[in-house]
Amino acid sequence: MGQGDEGKLGIGFMKPSSSTTTTTTTSTTHHHHHPFEGTHCYEPTEIVELRGRELLEAEGGAWHTIFLTKSTNPSMYNNDLWVCGSNYWGQLALPSKKNNSSSNQTPDFSTTNVPVMHPFFCGKRNPSTNPIQVCAGSNFNAVLCEDGSVYCFGCGSSGKTGMGHCRTVKTPTKLTSVPKNITSISTGSNHLMLLTSTGELYGVGWNFYGQCGYDQDIENIGKIKDTSTAPYMEGESLGKSEAYDIPRIKRLTGVEVQSVATGAYFTIITTSATSNKRKQEEIARKRNGIQVRRGFNDISIVTQL
Numbered sequence: 001m002g003q004g005d006e007g008k009l010g011i012g013f014m015k016p017s018s019s020t021t022t023t024t025t026t027s028t029t030h031h032h033h034h035p036f037e038g039t040h041c042y043e044p045t046e047i048v049e050l051r052g053r054e055l056l057e058a059e060g061g062a063w064h065t066i067f068l069t070k071s072t073n074p075s076m077y078n079n080d081l082w083v084c085g086s087n088y089w090g091q092l093a094l095p096s097k098k099n100n101s102s103s104n105q106t107p108d109f110s111t112t113n114v115p116v117m118h119p120f121f122c123g124k125r126n127p128s129t130n131p132i133q134v135c136a137g138s139n140f141n142a143v144l145c146e147d148g149s150v151y152c153f154g155c156g157s158s159g160k161t162g163m164g165h166c167r168t169v170k171t172p173t174k175l176t177s178v179p180k181n182i183t184s185i186s187t188g189s190n191h192l193m194l195l196t197s198t199g200e201l202y203g204v205g206w207n208f209y210g211q212c213g214y215d216q217d218i219e220n221i222g223k224i225k226d227t228s229t230a231p232y233m234e235g236e237s238l239g240k241s242e243a244y245d246i247p248r249i250k251r252l253t254g255v256e257v258q259s260v261a262t263g264a265y266f267t268i269i270t271t272s273a274t275s276n277k278r279k280q281e282e283i284a285r286k287r288n289g290i291q292v293r294r295g296f297n298d299i300s301i302v303t304q305l
Helices: 273-289
Strands: 021-023 029-030 053-060 064-069 080-086 111-117 131-136 139-143 149-154 169-174 182-187 191-196 199-205 256-262 267-271
Touching: 053 131, 064 131, 131 182, 139 182, 182 256, 191 256
Parallel strands: none
Antiparallel strands: 021 029, 053 064, 064 080, 080 111, 131 139, 139 149, 149 169, 182 191, 191 199, 256 267
């Protein structure tokens, strides 16, 4: 329910329901109630394509939605990832449609108003492509797979896809810039956070408000040479570029992060009680001999209850 522009609700075409016409007992006036108006939906509506499937997660971006459903045969097949809505920035990562009459035809950044099962992640069981968590940013996605692999696709502005460039990527692309022991991911509007099994936190993307945990935004993409936001065309080589690693939040060194969550422009973490105690002792020692800088980029530690 809600705004349905670009088909992001996944419920298909919006048509007024003829079964919702009612007549009052106090007046001869007929009151017509339409759950749909234009592309918007004003009451909970089932997504028929997902009927009968066990839904694990659903994430909404600005103009698209991504769903994760449990495999019907987990020992044989991957979980299923579904997408709907706008594909303008490649956030659905669906194959582009081209006009066969012209090889130079611009790819069709089409939309789909019902969920489509993504062909890359479906199929026979493969830990490196079996999705266990999905996250949707404003116009990009991140997918965590069973073996700790992370795939990103969509708009890459500010380097938020973690690939060392700002280009739009329209196919699921595995990150080589992150540790292999990623256990949780979270996306804000334009940033990505990744948590490892050892409690280390990594962040990449737009850092204007300090949501990635760095002092300056430039630290985030300092090694990025390709800052163009033009999309990669199908078949275009990414080329060879300098090795890029997503930065670890050094201010959390010695702190065991247990969970991470993001809002549009902020990040929240929980930590273990023991690591929080060590951090507080470290801060106390610094205050005894060194003036601790406070303000815009300070990180607050939330102890898990």
